[in-house]
Amino acid sequence: MLQDLAAPPARAPEDGGRAQAEAIRAEAFRLGFDTVGFTEALLPEAVRARLDAFLAAGLHGTMGWLADRAAQRAQPRALWPEAVSVITLGLNYGPEEDPLAVLAQRDRAAISVYAQGRDYHDVVKSRLKALGRWMVQRFAGSELKVFVDTAPVAEKPLAQRAGLGWQGKHTNLVSRTHGSWLFLGEIYTTLALPPDAPERDHCGRCRRCLDICPTAAFPAPYRLDARRCLSYLTIEHKGPIPEEFRAPMGNRIYGCDDCLAVCPWNKFAQGHHEPAFAPREALRAPKLAELAALDDAGFRALFSGSPIKRIGRDRFVRNVMIAVGNSGDAALRPVAQALAEDADPVVAEAARWAAARLEAA
Numbered sequence: 001m002l003q004d005l006a007a008p009p010a011r012a013p014e015d016g017g018r019a020q021a022e023a024i025r026a027e028a029f030r031l032g033f034d035t036v037g038f039t040e041a042l043l044p045e046a047v048r049a050r051l052d053a054f055l056a057a058g059l060h061g062t063m064g065w066l067a068d069r070a071a072q073r074a075q076p077r078a079l080w081p082e083a084v085s086v087i088t089l090g091l092n093y094g095p096e097e098d099p100l101a102v103l104a105q106r107d108r109a110a111i112s113v114y115a116q117g118r119d120y121h122d123v124v125k126s127r128l129k130a131l132g133r134w135m136v137q138r139f140a141g142s143e144l145k146v147f148v149d150t151a152p153v154a155e156k157p158l159a160q161r162a163g164l165g166w167q168g169k170h171t172n173l174v175s176r177t178h179g180s181w182l183f184l185g186e187i188y189t190t191l192a193l194p195p196d197a198p199e200r201d202h203c204g205r206c207r208r209c210l211d212i213c214p215t216a217a218f219p220a221p222y223r224l225d226a227r228r229c230l231s232y233l234t235i236e237h238k239g240p241i242p243e244e245f246r247a248p249m250g251n252r253i254y255g256c257d258d259c260l261a262v263c264p265w266n267k268f269a270q271g272h273h274e275p276a277f278a279p280r281e282a283l284r285a286p287k288l289a290e291l292a293a294l295d296d297a298g299f300r301a302l303f304s305g306s307p308i309k310r311i312g313r314d315r316f317v318r319n320v321m322i323a324v325g326n327s328g329d330a331a332l333r334p335v336a337q338a339l340a341e342d343a344d345p346v347v348a349e350a351a352r353w354a355a356a357r358l359e360a361a
């Protein structure tokens with residue numbers, strides 16, 4: 001059932017907006033988007049109910065911003081009452097190599113695929129703005145807003161309704177053509193555009209993503225306990241990494257790709273064709289010892305233009321210390337010992353943990 005939100009008056013052309021939609025789709029592809037869909041600016045009540053259940057169970061951990069604007073997140077018109085349609089867009093960031101291979105190189109760092117190239121927020125946003133500018137010129141009088149990631153927008157449910165893919169058991173959007181590797185962005189518009197057919201669930205009896213998760217972060221299919229997810233723990237979580245997650249972290253120092261990488265639908269995916277997403281050589285499998293030596297200035301220089309910059313040197317080196325502790329490599333013990341008195345107490349504690357663990361090894 002859809003929420004009872006009055007639809008704003010929309011100027012639908014005689015063809016129901018089909019010509020406009022096709023022109024937008026063509027322009028989006030011309031700008032480099034890999035997939036495009038249209039849906040009404042309305043989400044079913046189930047989305048709000050599931051978000052509320054997720055928040056009530058505390059599965060969001062310290063991401064209080066998810067709760068702050070839950071009403072707007074769950075319903076496009078609660079964010080922008082004039083919105084009539086939503087255009088959902090995907091950009092393929094498919095890796096060229098097996099993203100899990102680096103997990104076996106214990107003296108190296110595993111950085112998740114999405115963070116090895118340029119910050120996708122910048123890349124997707126600039127494309128969305130280019131499409132937005134084109135739309136405003138082409139369809140006089142129409143208004144729009146563009147979003148990627150950080151706004152209170154339910155990106156995955158909207159993309160599913162617009163036919164881009166379905167929310168798999170790992171909770172991310174899976175596409176029949178791009179597997180797990182799509183960044184999402186949206187344009188809310190006052191144009192009345194004919195909706196595409198929603199995609200249905202193609203997970204079937206598969207549960208590969210649930211079974212591979214190193215921290216058992218899925219209490220049930222389609223339900224993620226973010227507090228247990230290594231992506232949350234390495235990127236969002238401040239303070240010490242809880243003891244129970246340190247060993248399962250292995251050498252994952254920024255994000256995690258395990259559940260995405262094992263999805264069988266990736267066999268239809270192709271490598272990205274966006275130069276900005278090409279992995280920077282220095283971030284493919286960097287040496288833990290080199291990352292541990294970064295000071296603030298070195299960290300900022302290395303991660304300029306990268307999403308990793310956001311977490312700052314201290315949280316980053318905290319993660320590196322956990323990976324050092326997991327390396328089983330006695331040669332890295334001095335690297336940990338050198339940070340045992342670091343000015344940041346969280347780094348210092350992680351370094352002492354790593355040194356002790358390597359001694360025991």
Ligand code: B12
Nearest residue numbers: 050054112149155171172173182183184222231232255256
């Ligand atoms: C908060 C957040 C996180 C959190 C929480 C993740 C989560 N699954 O909620 C953390 C930090 C853990 C995270 C991690 C990652 N994230 Co993130 N994240 C977000 C963000 C900002 C909000 C997501 C959200 O609203 N979560 C709240 C929960 C309640 O929503 P939900 O997952 O949609 O939950 C639904 C399901 O549980 C579903 N549901 C419940 N029961 C049932 C039953 C059935 C049958 C069905 C069908 C559904 C269903 O209903 C819920 C409500 O819709 C979005 C951007 C955005 N604005 O949407 C990016 C986003 C989801 N993240 C993204 C990415 C790439 C990642 C990582 C892969 C990064 C990495 N490599 O480390 C990991 C993946 C981890 C994982 N398995 O989800 C992409 C995903 C793209 C895609 N193809 O789906 C997004 C869309 C950003 C973007 N613009 O591209 N992320």
Ligand code: SF4
Nearest residue numbers: 213229230256258259
């Ligand atoms: S990203 Fe990693 S830790 Fe998080 S749910 Fe997926 S497999 Fe588990």
Ligand code: SF4
Nearest residue numbers: 168169203206209263
């Ligand atoms: S790995 Fe299997 S269960 Fe998980 S999202 Fe892919 S198809 Fe669905």
